[in-house]
Amino acid sequence: MITTLEKLKDGMEAVVKEIHGGHNLRQRLGGLGVHPQDRLKVLRSGFLGGPVLIEIHGTQVGIGHGMAGKIEVEVTESL
Amino acid sequence: MRIALVGQPNCGKSALFNSVAGYKTIVSNFPGTTVDYVTSQVNLNGEGFTLVDLPGIYSLSTSEKEELLTRRYLIKKRPDLVVNIIDASVLSRSLELTLELLELKIPMVVCLNMIDEAARKGIEIDVEHLSQDLGVPVVPTIATRGHGVPELFERAVENAKKGKTGSTHFLSLDVENVMSELVGLLGKDLPARLGVPGRILAVKLLEQDEEFEQEVREIEPGILKDVGRLRRMLSECHGRPSDVVVSSERHSLAMNLFEHVARVKPRTVKPFRDQIDRYLMHPYLGYLFLGGILFCFFLLVFSLGRHVEEPILALFDHFAAYLGAHLSSDSLVFTVINGLIQGFSGGIGIVLPYLIPFLLCLSLLEDLGYLPRAAFLMDSLMHSIGLHGKSIIPFVLSYGCNVPAIMGVGIMERSRDRFITAVLVTLIPCAARTTIIFALVAFYLGPARALILYLLNIVVIAAAGKVLSRFLPDSSPGMVLEMPSYKIPGFSTVVRKVWFRLREFIVIAWPILMVGSVVLSLLEYLHLAGPINDILSPFTNGLLGLPREVGITLIFGILRKELTIIMLVQALGTSNFAAVMTAEQMMVFTVFSLFYIPCLATLGMLRTVIGNRGMLFALFFNTAIGTLAALGFRVLYYFS
Numbered sequence: 001m002i003t004t005l006e007k008l009k010d011g012m013e014a015v016v017k018e019i020h021g022g023h024n025l026r027q028r029l030g031g032l033g034v035h036p037q038d039r040l041k042v043l044r045s046g047f048l049g050g051p052v053l054i055e056i057h058g059t060q061v062g063i064g065h066g067m068a069g070k071i072e073v074e075v076t077e078s079l
Numbered sequence: 080m081r082i083a084l085v086g087q088p089n090c091g092k093s094a095l096f097n098s099v100a101g102y103k104t105i106v107s108n109f110p111g112t113t114v115d116y117v118t119s120q121v122n123l124n125g126e127g128f129t130l131v132d133l134p135g136i137y138s139l140s141t142s143e144k145e146e147l148l149t150r151r152y153l154i155k156k157r158p159d160l161v162v163n164i165i166d167a168s169v170l171s172r173s174l175e176l177t178l179e180l181l182e183l184k185i186p187m188v189v190c191l192n193m194i195d196e197a198a199r200k201g202i203e204i205d206v207e208h209l210s211q212d213l214g215v216p217v218v219p220t221i222a223t224r225g226h227g228v229p230e231l232f233e234r235a236v237e238n239a240k241k242g243k244t245g246s247t248h249f250l251s252l253d254v255e256n257v258m259s260e261l262v263g264l265l266g267k268d269l270p271a272r273l274g275v276p277g278r279i280l281a282v283k284l285l286e287q288d289e290e291f292e293q294e295v296r297e298i299e300p301g302i303l304k305d306v307g308r309l310r311r312m313l314s315e316c317h318g319r320p321s322d323v324v325v326s327s328e329r330h331s332l333a334m335n336l337f338e339h340v341a342r343v344k345p346r347t348v349k350p351f352r353d354q355i356d357r358y359l360m361h362p363y364l365g366y367l368f369l370g371g372i373l374f375c376f377f378l379l380v381f382s383l384g385r386h387v388e389e390p391i392l393a394l395f396d397h398f399a400a401y402l403g404a405h406l407s408s409d410s411l412v413f414t415v416i417n418g419l420i421q422g423f424s425g426g427i428g429i430v431l432p433y434l435i436p437f438l439l440c441l442s443l444l445e446d447l448g449y450l451p452r453a454a455f456l457m458d459s460l461m462h463s464i465g466l467h468g469k470s471i472i473p474f475v476l477s478y479g480c481n482v483p484a485i486m487g488v489g490i491m492e493r494s495r496d497r498f499i500t501a502v503l504v505t506l507i508p509c510a511a512r513t514t515i516i517f518a519l520v521a522f523y524l525g526p527a528r529a530l531i532l533y534l535l536n537i538v539v540i541a542a543a544g545k546v547l548s549r550f551l552p553d554s555s556p557g558m559v560l561e562m563p564s565y566k567i568p569g570f571s572t573v574v575r576k577v578w579f580r581l582r583e584f585i586v587i588a589w590p591i592l593m594v595g596s597v598v599l600s601l602l603e604y605l606h607l608a609g610p611i612n613d614i615l616s617p618f619t620n621g622l623l624g625l626p627r628e629v630g631i632t633l634i635f636g637i638l639r640k641e642l643t644i645i646m647l648v649q650a651l652g653t654s655n656f657a658a659v660m661t662a663e664q665m666m667v668f669t670v671f672s673l674f675y676i677p678c679l680a681t682l683g684m685l686r687t688v689i690g691n692r693g694m695l696f697a698l699f700f701n702t703a704i705g706t707l708a709a710l711g712f713r714v715l716y717y718f719s
Contacts, residue, residue, distance in 0.1 A: 019323070023142075023287055023320075023322060024142050025557075026320070026322060026323060026326070027138065027140050027141055027142060027322070027326075028137075028141075028143075028559045029559060030138060030140070030175075030323075030326045030330070031087075031137025031138040031140075031141065031175075032137060032172070032559055032561060033169075033171070033172035033175075033330075035323075035326065035327050035330045036319070036323065036327060037327070043356075043360075044360055044362065047362060048459070049459050050362075050458065050459050051455055051458045051459070051558055053360065053455065053562065057169065057171050057172050058168070058169060058171070058200065058202075058343075059169045059172060059561060059562075060561070060562035061559065061560065061561055061562065062451070062454075062455040062458070062558060062559070062560040062561075062562055063557075063558065063559055063560075064458060064462070064557035064558035064559070065459065065557075066557050067557040067558070067559065
C-alpha cells in the first residue's frame with residue numbers, strides 16, 4: 001500500500017518511496033538520515049495535525065505534520 | 080594552530096569543547112552578530128592552539144543559516160585540523176557528514192564519542208578498521224566523563240603537523256563521470272577565486288546548492304548552463320532530482336562503510352528510553368507530564384527566587400540608608416553611589432535567586448534530552464503563531480521573569496526563531512508587572528478585569544507573533560527534529576553551561592542596569608521629575624488621558640517594573656489610587672505598563688541575544704503595542 005507518512009498508524013513499518021517536498025526539505029531530511037529506500041517505523045502517528053515520530057537507522061526523528069504529508073511511503077508491515 | 084570541532088547536533092561536541100576549554104580559557108562569544116561560534120585558547124602538553132566550536136551541522140548541503148556558518152568557516156577559513164565528532168550510537172547516519180568532511184582535504188581526526196551509549200545499543204565498532212577505511216585516526220571517547228579526550232588531542236596535534244588528509248570515497252561510476260566533467264569545466268581559476276576545492280564545488284553545484292550557485296553566477300554565469308545540463312543528465316539517468324542522486328549515493332556509501340566496520344547485536348532488553356517515552360510522549364499523558372514539568376520548573380525557580388530576592392534587596396536598601404545617613408543624602412556623591420548600589424543590587428536580585436536556579440533547571444532539562452520532546456508535543460500549537468515547539472519553554476518562564484526567558488531563547492537553533500521568541504517573550508507580564516496588574520486592576524477594578532488583561536495579553540502576543548512571522552517568513556520547511564536518547568547530565572557540563580550563560584548577563588546586561596540606575600538617581604538629584612512630566616504630558620495626558628504626574632513613574636518602570644507602583648505612590652502622594660485616578664485611567668495605565676519598554680535588565684539581555692538593533696526594535700515594537708492597546712481601552716471606555 002502506497003500512502004503518505006502522516007497517514008500511518010502507530011507501529012506501522014514502511015519504506016520511503018519518494019520525498020515530494022522542495023530542495024530544502026529533501027536536504028533537511030537527508031541530513032537526519034531519511035532518504036528514498038530507507039526503512040522506517042512509526043512510533044507515534046501524527047493524529048490531530050500533530051507531528052509524526054519515526055524510528056530510522058536507530059535514531060528517532062520527529063517530523064511536522066505538513067512535511068510528513070510530503071513523504072510518500074510504502075507500508076511493509078502493519079500491526 | 081586552529082582546530083575546528085565539527086559534528087552533527089547532539090553528538091557531544093560542546094561537552095568535548097568544555098572538557099578541554101575549561102575555566103582558565105579566554106572564551107569569546109558574540110551571539111547574533113557576525114560570528115556565532117566560540118573560540119578558546121587551549122594549552123595542551125605545553126602547546127597552545129585555538130579551539131573553534133562550530134554550530135552542529137547535519138550535512139554540508141544545507142540551507143540553514145547556522146549550518147551555513149559552519150560550512151563557510153570550514154571551506155573559506157580552512158582550519159589546520161578538523162576534529163569530526165561522531166555520536167557512535169548513530170554511526171551510520173553520522174558517517175555521511177564524515178565523508179563530506181574528508182572531501183575538504185583538511186587534516187582530520189575522528190572522535191568516536193558516546194562509545195558507551197553505542198555499546199548499550201548493541202553496536203560494536205571496529206575502530207582500527209574504521210580508521211583504515213577513512214584514512215584518518217579514530218579515537219573512541221566518552222566526552223562527558225573526559226575519557227579518551229587527552230589521547231584525541233594528542234592524535235589531533237600529531238596529525239595536524241603531519242598534514243595527513245583522509246581518503247576520498249568515490250561515488251558510482253556514472254556520477255563520478257559527470258562530476259569529473261564538471262570539475263574539468265570549472266577549471267582551476269574559478270574554484271581558486273571562490274576559495275573552494277574544485278571537487279566540492281562540483282558536488283555542491285550538482286546538489287543544487289543555492290549559495291554556491293549564487294557565487295558562481297556572480298563570477299562566471301556562463302558555466303551554469305553546463306551545470307544545468309549535467310544536472311539534467313543525472314536526473315534523467317536515475318529518475319530523481321540530481322541532489323537526491325548525489326545524497327543517496329553518499330548515503331549508501333555511508334551505509335556500506337557502517338556495515339563494514341560495525342556489528343549490531345539484537346537487543347534483548349527494551350531500551351530505557353522507550354519505557355519512559357511511553358508516558359512522556361504519550362498523545363494525551365504526554366501533555367499532562369509536560370504541563371507538570373513546566374509547572375514544577377516555574378514554581379521551583381520563582382517561589383524560591385522570591386524568598387531569596389526580598390532579603391537581598393532589603394539588605395542593600397539598608398546599606399543605602401546607612402550611607403545616606405553618613406554621606407548627607409542630597410549630595411551628588413551619594414546620588415551616584417546610591418544609583419550604583421540600586422543597579423548592583425538589582426543585578427544580584429536577579430542573578431542569585433532567579434537566574435542560577437533557572438539556568439540549572441534549563442541545562443538539566445536540556446542535557447537530559449527532554450527539550451526536543453517538549454518541542455515535539457507543542458509543535459502544532461506554536462506553529463499557529465509562526466514558531467516551533469521549543470519556544471514554549473521561554474514563554475512559560477517569562478511569566479516569572481523575562482531575563483532568564485530571553486536567555487533560554489538560546490535553545491533554538493535558528494536566529495529567526497530566537498529573534499521572534501525573544502521579542503514576544505518581553506510582552507509577557509513577568510512577576511513585577513503582575514504586581515502592577517494586581518495593585519491597580521485586580522485590587523480596585525476586580526479580579527475579572529485582571530483576568531481579561533491576561534487573556535488580552537495572550538491574544539496580543541499571538542497577533543504580534545503572526546505579524547513578526549509575516550515579516551520574517553519561516554524559511555525552514557517545518558519541524559524535523561532528532562529525539563536524542565535520554566542522558567544523565569554530567570555535573571561539570573551543567574555547571575559550565577550555567578556559568579557560560581550567566582556571564583553573558585554579568586558582562587553585558589548588568590552594566591546597563593547600573594548605568595541606567597545612576598542616570599535615574601541623577602534625574603532625581605537634579606529635580607527633573609517636573610520637566611520630564613511636562614515633556615511626556617502630550618503623550619501621557621494628551622493621548623492616554625492619564626494624570627500628568629505619571630510620566631516619571633513610567634521612566635522609573637524602565638529600571639525595574641515594580642518601581643512603577645512605588646513611584647506612582649510617590650508621584651500621586653497617596654497609595655489610595657482610586658481617590659486620584661478614574662477606573663479608565665487605572666486600566667489604561669496598567670495596559671500601557673504591561674507592554675511598553677521592557678525593563679533595563681531585559682533590554683540588556685535582549686542586546687546579548689538579538690543584538691543592538693533587535694533590542695531597539697523590541698523597544699519600539701513594544702511601546703507601539705502598548706500605546707495601541709491603551710488607546711483601545713480608552714475608546715472602549717468612551718463608548719461604554
